[in-house]
Amino acid sequence: MSNYDQLTAHYQTINHFNHAQSMLGWDAAANMPSGGSDARSQAMAELSVHIHRLSTQPQVEEWFGEAEQESLNSEQQSSLREMKRQWQQATIVPEDLVQAQSIAGSKCEHAWRSQRQENDWTGFEKNWKDVVKLSREEAEIRSEGLGLSPYDAMLDKYEPGTTTASLDSLFSDVKSWLPDLIEKVLQKQQSQSVIMPTGNFSVANQKALGLETMKLLKFDFDHGRLDQSVHPFCGGVPTDVRITTRYDEKDFVQALMGIVHETGHARYEQGLPKALAGLPVGEARSMGVHESQSLFFEMQIGRSKPFISHLSRLSANAFNVQKDPVFAEENLYKIYTQVEKGFIRVDADEITYPAHVIMRYEIERDLINGVIEHTDVPELWDQKMKASLGLSTKGNYKNGCMQDIHWTDGAFVYFPSYTLGAMYAAQYKATMQNTVDIDGAIKSGDLSPIFQWLSDNIWSQASLHTTDELIKRATGETLNADYFRKHLEARYL
């Protein structure tokens, strides 16, 4: 067996344990009764240890050294590059730091659940201090290993190839037009009247509606399913993708669009190439590209007029309320495109969302690079919130810098992926329009031409190319925020 084949077999083995880990995680969120938690945590920790051991075993380094001398075709070269990337990710941070981070993160997050409600920055800060300190240590180690700045080295985890320089440039572009755009849209929507849904929307009916919507989006039910969990997510494995949602019996709107969003993640996973299954090169390209699929489904398809026409019909059927004005096409469209300045990122609309992301990016970049201290965050948050959305968070920590779980348990550097995804999605659409009658396809109820484009250009490409190459092959150029701007202007102005 060649060294390359040894590596391939080894990563297939790791993949089997990842399969188990992924399913146990999904089950813990979707099925497990609370009393099962301790034993489950232990089993999952054991799997993590085992996966880490496999991922870092010394032989692997030898195989890489030898495999690089072997004659490989371009697909194999990509495969080798991606295996090596995963190996570097696994070996670069010492195990005791990973463990210390896990403990500090859990402690901080656990306390945060009540501290947030109590607006207790002082209490939070005591735990968070360690989380920040350890993340900076991690960034320092990655920085030395990769020869990048600390924040860029951290970016490599979720967005290989993306740099502070590129983000600064993209985001400063967005910042140059976003505040003005928000004002104009608010002005335009000021006199708009919207009827909000009220009343009882049973979980059974909402689920039936969700499943109908997933069918329209050609979710492959032979390779996945829809369930419920407190925090909606897309989990499982490519051959069996498990998406979840959370139902509110007073309002079906959010859960429904949440399902559209997760279906986008799911179809990416379901559409990854079978021939590369189980190998790093066969996995999704990056978090940003993953978000580009969920956001293509949610923003480019889901909130488009022709799609909302389907949702209007399907939801009126599901709740058996054919003449209720709530479900009228125009009203649903207004609901799904309503813009409002708010404190909370997860409640934000399509236009104000990037403002939330960009300020988080700016703060975490400076925090990880050691330019500011963690105690500077509340003040900076207040300043940036005032500058971008005109809202003060002075003393309002719970709706300010304490609102998200991400930083709480040390998941820095993830926020940019959301807005990168939204921008990629707008750029795909601009290109797709040249060859696909998008609105026509949506209207007809057969969205296959849209999915074929996504499959050809994104899903089937997995991690064969770098992100920049992937986007360039799909759209003719690397990421360009102009498409995002044009999309927002076209929809909202």
Place this chain on the structure above:
Amino acid sequence: MSNYDQLTAHYQTINHFNHAQSMLGWDAAANMPSGGSDARSQAMAELSVHIHRLSTQPQVEEWFGEAEQESLNSEQQSSLREMKRQWQQATIVPEDLVQAQSIAGSKCEHAWRSQRQENDWTGFEKNWKDVVKLSREEAEIRSEGLGLSPYDAMLDKYEPGTTTASLDSLFSDVKSWLPDLIEKVLQKQQSQSVIMPTGNFSVANQKALGLETMKLLKFDFDHGRLDQSVHPFCGGVPTDVRITTRYDEKDFVQALMGIVHETGHARYEQGLPKALAGLPVGEARSMGVHESQSLFFEMQIGRSKPFISHLSRLSANAFNVQKDPVFAEENLYKIYTQVEKGFIRVDADEITYPAHVIMRYEIERDLINGVIEHTDVPELWDQKMKASLGLSTKGNYKNGCMQDIHWTDGAFVYFPSYTLGAMYAAQYKATMQNTVDIDGAIKSGDLSPIFQWLSDNIWSQASLHTTDELIKRATGETLNADYFRKHLEARYL
């Protein structure tokens, strides 16, 4: 760390992987869409290989050697004995034989699914030949390793300590009175009129009824749940027991009693001692003892008059049919105690069931010991069926020796456990009656005193004692078929 502690830590590790394996198996049966099957099989096979590797790693043998010299209390001695038993089970059969058996069993079972429907003994025999041959090889190897006869050595897998001699003696006792009892009961029930349920019993209502019944049986929903699968089973782990059932919308009777049965298995698992969790000594004693719990719940509690009174009330409520005579106490009792001679074991009633088991035992015992050949089985089946139930299966393979999945994939030696379980259950009841007002407790709707007895005497004892010791401590004597006879006579004559 002492060698004993090393072993303990090692078996805890194995337990974590078993946790993953068990949950993946449950998920495959209860949730997984068909397209997920290949990747799941690969992941589960990888876990099996890993568990096998851990279970047989050479260090373990050294630890056993050293641990036996260490000073251990009696619980630790039991723990050591059970770890060693699992280790012997894992190491005694060479890996290539296990693999050959797995392949031959899968092949035979796969073809059997259609061959059975087509009554195709000739086709079946061609595959089954290898399954039998490999099982005999396994028995031979175990026989040499354990110094027991081939069948006794195989019995050790599911029923440690049980021997052909003891089974022969128990079953010949049963055979001496069973045919006569069956005739008498049939005579008695001849003029009995029973109204069978018909019509639509929705899955949702049946599930609600099942959950109500599980509450009455004090299933711990904080440590388990009820789902659906094609073949009902009890899976999961002791802290999170997953039971399943299969609903027939035309008839709720079987699914309901199936839930009672699985709840018995579940409460045994839920009641295993927390202090021994994750260790072999903390596991259920044997398959026969496991069946004794499901059958105690089904036969001793479930089909008793006072419990059927609860089922009458709960089912009439669940289906909202308060005045339907189907749901009347007396009618339900007749349904649940109706006796009929039939070809199919899984459809058999409480009295004819042992006849099905005993003939299978006699055939597989002689087959494994090399006294008969696999081609002799149809003829023997016909003879024994005629002798015990007066039914001929000549040429009727699909309702004869091809009816069960067990032998098809090589699961010999399991059948006796069903009837051992029924006999243990009757013996527990006879003893329990001395200190617990069983009928009174059931009538009152608070069955705690019954469960307390089972917990004290069986659940909390896990595998601390041999099966004989366990039964003797619980009931004052080893297994005695008299209690089973008396139970059947009291209920049916």
